[in-house]
Amino acid sequence: MDDLFYFIISKYNYWAAIVLFFIGLYGMIVRNNLMKKIIGMVIFQTAILLFFVSIGVKRGATVPILKFSPDKQPLLDATAYANPLPHVLILTAIVVGVAVLGVALALLQKIQRVHGTIEEDEILEDMRK
Amino acid sequence: MTWDTSLLWQFDILILLMMVICAVTALALEGLLSSAIVTGVYSFLICLMWTHMMAVDVAFTEAAVGAAISTVIFLGTAQYINRWIKKDRPREQGIKQLTIVIGVICAVMMLTATRDLPDWADPASPASTHLSPGYIAQGYHETATPNVVTSVLADYRGYDTMFEAVVVFAAALVVMVVLRRTSHKHRKVLHLRPKREGRDTVLRGAAQSIIPVMQIFALYVLCHGHYSPGGGFQGGVIFGASFILLALCYNLKFSMNRFREHLVLWCCAGGVLLYAGIGAACLGLGKNFLGYAALADLLGVTGKMARSHGILAVEVGVGITVMAVMVSLYYDLASGGDLEDGL
Amino acid sequence: MIDHAPVLMIVLPVFASLVLTLAGPLGHRAAYGLLILSIAGSLAAALATLVQVVEAGRPVHYHMGDWMPPMGIELVIDHLSAGILVMISGCALLTAIYSMHTARQDNPDRLHHYYALFALLVAGLMGMTATGDVFNLYVLLEISAISSYGLLARGRGKAYYATFRYLMMGTIGASFYLLGVGYIYIMTGSLNMADLSDILSRPEFKDSVSVRIGFTLIILGIWTKMALFPMHAWMPNAYSRAGTTTACLIAPLMTKVSVYVMLRIMFTVFSVDYIFQQIAWSRLVIYLASAAAVLGMITALSQRDLRKMLTYIIVAEIGYLTGGAWLANTAGYTGAVYHILADGLMTLCLFMAVGAIIYRTGVSTSVAMEGIFQRMPVTAGVFLIAAASVVGIPPFCGFFSKWYLLQGGVEAGEWVFVAALIIAGLVAAVMFFRLLEMAFFGRLDDAVMENGSQNAHAAALNIRMDEAPLTMLLPLVITGAALFGLGIYTNEVVQYLIRWSLPAGM
Known part of the structure; x- marks a missing residue:
């Protein structure tokens, strides 16, 4: 029982990331409405970010900003701080995400104007004309 | 095997569940305005999650970008589009169902394969031992930035x-x-x-x-x-x-x-x-x-x-x-x- | 300065794009000049690096911010990437020169912003090729992707939906790649390619499920980006609705750079042993590649729109490249790498020629080819060269890559792939023969009778020499000559570049 508990506790973050990843992918591929596809894309991307940030967590560690002892010496014990590298990667990836989101929304507005709809099947019909 | 309870796993699981619910709701709602708002809530929840994972810089960014700016530009766009979705048409259901089946199989495979990943929050995992101690140990001496x-x-x-x-x-x-x-x-x-x-x-x-x-x-x-x-x-x-x-x-x-x-x-x-x-x-x-x-x-x-x-x-x-x-x-x-x- | 050439070839276009953004008041000639100048600088830096690499016989490393890898990011330019970098900047330079008339035609407003995105796309592609860090590759992948969305959205009429689909597929591809990198990172703790390769060669990773998932995700992501059959559906619409300049820039380069990334991940980060002994999907991949080659060419045959036809040829060529890379022998690898260079030039040449024809006739279906030899002899001549190269007629470079690929297929005993190559070649021959027949003997009257379109009618009235402007013709002729030159110097290219880049253990 303890083993099972430990197993769940040590993996649930990854499970959540994977589940969200596939929910997002479902939204992007299967949904017919383009806005829903974009929302799917946001979920899809954040799922990956969640996975990355999960990598950086260390038990018993705090935020990766150095602490100083009273005589101004930094405390440099690596196990005391969370892993900063995934945080850096994710900062970059969040920015990339919002950039793609902006472009997608701009295209969406244009699609509405040109085709008069944002439902995929109606757009395809409109294009066939 | 002991588990350090300071990580408050109950809290984590609650937030993650709420995130999954928000994700499903955002995709299922018929009104696009409301799904945009729910996406904002989703972003806010993920901020909480990240703060709790000690990724304060990331949470800060996500709060500013995901929960604030993204929601605003979603709402801005919602003025120019049809605000209600039409029900999915029966056409092409075959292909879509196939896609869903493949997706579920892949998801199950990836979920079972997490067995092989290093335990979450393990200080001895490769990611925590290979490069990151170097940044923590040398960063201050080389760049004077805490x-x-x-x-x-x-x-x-x-x-x-x-x-x-x-x-x-x-x-x-x-x-x-x-x-x-x-x-x-x-x-x-x-x-x-x-x-x-x-x-x-x-x-x-x-x-x-x-x-x-x-x-x-x-x-x-x-x-x-x-x-x-x-x-x-x-x-x-x-x-x-x-x-x-x-x-x-x-x-x-x-x-x-x-x-x-x-x-x-x-x-x-x-x-x-x-x-x-x-x-x-x-x-x-x-x-x-x-x-x-x-x-x-x-x-x-x-x-x-x-x-x-x-x-x-x-x-x-x-x-x-x-x-x-x-x-x-x-x-x-x-x-x-x-x-x-x-x- | 020569030491800094690796970084200069990436940041020069970035600087150019920043200045171009603000260069509206200076007029389009200044913007055009600035673009050409920056890309020419980039090409010069790439050539200098190529010479350096070939002379030294080992890769050039450049440490960003003086941080040693794996802590910092490094650029690594070896024999493989040096050749590709020259190809990218060369193709971009030719397209930039070519763009003088067509870019203005496609962009009545905001031409300088269009050029700024052009430069950013080049910077992104160069950066992807030069980097030695898997996460940095993702960032640059997104730069090239976002700028290409902007360029493609400027296309004709209903380009927005095609671009939107491309954005969705591009994001799926890039995100799969990123998640794959996450899996690799969690298992190894590193992002530097050389460091990763060291770590991943340890025995404990041989059977690791997570590493295998990471590899699968990365490869699937790259395949989506490079439009390998059956993930190619987004490409034909996006490319065929693009403006002429955009198509000339994106069609030859984007997919080829993705193929390069695939080779990098397969052979630099992972190893021959891992790919072909542990993973052992090569049979399946080769079937996919063969299907891509045959179906791509057959679909191309059935198209009436010239640019759509060319796009389906790219789908087929991606099949050749992928197949060659997964054959697991020297000849196949040589063929694949050589074909990246050759196909980049061939695609560029075809798109430029077709762009010139469309520019002059205003028709984008195959009717435009009617009587082209009388009206645009130079363009038609170069088109003939490119067609011969795609079909695989010596002495043009397409022949040699096919030769290597066939040799590789025979050595590996992959008869399906060999058959696919031959069938695709025959279909291509039929397709181009049909086009060239129209171009030689096309009776313009018939064209008018059959189609009755006003454009065709107008074209028929103007039956006289009506060659494309010099800025279009010059790059076109240079590309045609390059196809010939690359063919003649095949041995040298293989000997000085490709042999050196052979992965260990092949």
Whole structure:
């Protein structure tokens, strides 16, 4: 029982990331409405970010900003701080995400104007004309 | 096997469950406005999650970008599109069902394979032992920056961050190029946006008192990124958000009179130019691209302090670009590209 | 300065794009000049690096910010990437020169912003090729992707929906790649390619499920980006609705760079042993590649729109490249790498020629080819060269890559792939023969009778020499000559570049 508990506790973050990843992918591929596809894309991307940030967590560690002892010496014990590298990667990836989101929304507005709809099947019909 | 209960797994699981519920709801709702709002809630929940995982810089960014700016541009777009989805048609159900089945199989495979991943929060995992101790142990001695995330972001991986600034710049450019195109006939323009006079006293009063504080806070976040969570990116987003708030509480024109379209464009390019220019200056002074130690003689400080100052300078560059890009995205997306009236 | 060439070739276009963004008041000639200048600088830096690499016989490393890898980001330019970098900047330069008339035609407004995105795309592609860091590769991948969305959205009429689909597929591809990198990172703790390769060669990773998932995700992401059959559906619409300049820039380069990334991940980060002994999907991949080659060419045959036809040829060529890379022998690898260079030039040449024809006739279906030899002899001549190269007629470079690929297929005993190559070649021959027949003997009257379109009618009235402008013709002729030159110097290319880049253990 303890083993099972430990197993769940040590993996649930990854499970959540994977589940969200596939929910997002479902939204992007299967949904017919383009806005829903974009929302799917946001979920899809954040799922990956969640996975990355999960990598950086260390038990018993705090935020990766150095602490100083009273005589101004930094405390440099690596196990005391969370892993900063995934945080850096994710900062970059969040920015990339919002950039793609902006472009997608701009295209969406244009699609509405040109085709008069944002439902995929109606757009395809409109294009066939 | 003991488990350190300080990580509060109950809290984590609750938030993760709520995130999954939000994700499903956002995709299932028929009203697009409400799904945009639910997406904002989702972003906010993930911020909580990240704060709890000690990724404060990331949570800060996600709060500013995901929960605030993304939601605003979603709502801005919602003025110009059909707000209700039509039910999925029965056509092509076969292919879609096949896709779902394949997806579920892949998901199950990946979920079972997590058995092989290192345990969550294990201090002995490869990711925690290979490179990151180096950054923590040397970062302060080499860059004089206590916030390790800042020193890795702007110095060790400064090249990535430069291109991160380029990515947002590119996005602003693309949105401009796509939306402000005049030569096409638009046959089906949808105008749902309300006429706004900007006379709401409560909103104006609130904006007047909040905006100066926001801007000062943004500058603090930008300059204090060496010592506390924050930096160019977060500071820039908050500063940009102050102009967006101005536009929301008054109207778009009011905000644009204070931060003109032209200036926005100059700031978008100028911030990246500052960043890349510092990189090129280091190159000119005999070090490699972005080797801030080259600035030591110029600034009259040690190489270590020169790196610290270099980090501040590039953070300012990132801040300027990000601020301008957020404002530019808002101007374009909320006004449908005509810059007449916004959300 | 020569030491800094690796970084200069990436940041020069970035600087150019920043200046171009603000260069509106200077007029389009200044913008055009600035673009050409920056890309020419980039090409010069790439050539200098190529010479350096070939002379030294070992890769050039450049440490960003003076940080030693794996802590910092490094650029690594070896024999493989040096050749590709020259190809990218060369193709981009030719397209930039070519763009003088067409870019203005496609962009009545905001031409300088269009050029700014052009430069950013080049910077992104160069950066992807030069980098030695898997996460940096993702960032640059997104730069090239976002700028290409902007360029493609400027296309004709209903390009927005095609671009939107491309954005969705591009994001799925990039995100799969990123998640794959996450899996690799969680298992190894590193992002530097050389460091990763050291760590991953340890025995405990041989059977690791997570590493295998990471590899699968990365490869699936790259396949989506490079439009390998059956993930190619987004490409034809996006490319065929693009403006002429955009198509000339994106069609030859985007997919080829993705193929390069695939080779990098397969052979630099992972190893021959891991790919072909542990994973052992090569049979399946080769079937996919063969299907891509045959179906791509057959679909191309059935198209009436010239640019759509060319796009389906790219789908087929991606099949050749992928197949060659997964054959697991020297000849196949040589063929794949050589074909990246050759196919980049061939695709560029075809798109430029077709762009010139469309520019002059105003028709984009195959009717435009009617009587082209009388009206645009030079363009038609170069088109003939490119067609001969795609079909695989010596002495043009397409022949040699096919030769290597066939040799590799025979050595590996992959008869399906060999058959696919031959069938695809025959279909291509039929397709181009049909087009060239129209171009030689096309009776313009018939064209008018059959189609009755006003454009065809107008074209028929103007039956006189009506060659494309010099700025279009010059790059076209240079590309045609390059196809010939690359064919003649095949041995040298293979000997000085490709042999050196052979992965260990092949």
